[in-house]
Amino acid sequence: MYNTRLDQLTGVIQENVRAALAEDMGYGDITAQLIPAEKMADARVISREKAVICGTAWAHEVFRQIDPRVMIEWHVTDGEQVEPGEELLRATGPARALLSAERTALNFLQLLSGVATRCDYFHTLIADTPVKLLDTRKTLPGLRMAEKYAVTRGRCHNHRFGLYDAFLIKENHIAACGGIAQAVATARKLYPGKPIEVEVETLAELQLALTTDTEMIMLDNLRLEDIRRAVEITAGRAKLEASGGVTEATLRAIAETGVDYISLGTITKDVTAVDLSMRLTS
Secondary structure, X not given: OEOOOHHHOHHHHHHXXXXXXXXXXXXXXXOHHHXXXXXXXXXXXXXXXXXXXXXXXXXXXHHHHHOOOOEEEEOOOOOOEEOOOOEEEEEEEEHHHHHHHHHHHHHHXXXXXXXXXXXXXXXXXXXXXOOEEEOOOXXXXXXXXXXXXXXXXXXXXXXOOOOOOOEEEOHHHHHHHOOHHHHHHHHHHHOOOOOEEEEEOOHHHHHHHOOOOOOEEEEEOOOHHHHHHHHHHHOOOOEEEEEOOOOOOOHHHHXXXXXXXXXXXXXXXXXXXOOEEEEEOO
């Protein structure tokens, strides 16, 4: 489907960081004012667990917005796997700035590394198959592009970014439009260049969708045997995405049916942040 690129996200990163710092800093870090303004310090950030790192640009931008005098030396890049105790970065600058930036910088790194780590794990389970794992719109409000970038660092792929860049015609859309054929025809007329995907819940609905001008069909909560049959019926006439109720236990079997994609909300919504730590070293 899509792959979010970091060079497309400069404005997004700056805005994410501005919002996060406004939330955390308010009218100023009163505890940091205990430290003399002229005091300089070094700091190091380590991972306390094995993880796939992501979010370095967001963390870097936090330090930059707090105080441009802070110098960062990164020892990892996004998508790189680290071991417990491994150093991610060293920072040098005003002690006040380092401490004010600490939590927001680590929040971005912990969350996005958590997404990348979980995605990488799921990818590993079916890495020997041609199936691509897709994310969904089940992301944290305000951080969708950040999380979708993290998905790609974990070797998975992006579905549509929002309600604007592709049609996903679901059960309620179909009912309101009067049928699958009507919905697809209207979509093609409204926005001829936009991708169209139709959600089906039965093999009969699949047969109807295949008579329309849709590029992709989502098999929603179909039984395993019905997914296999759907692949046979479709015979390459449209791309097939399996979705709904996919778990670690069922992922492999679904991948082996021959579908093109599997989408999982869990890779962004059920994420545990990676445990990171920052310590001043001088």
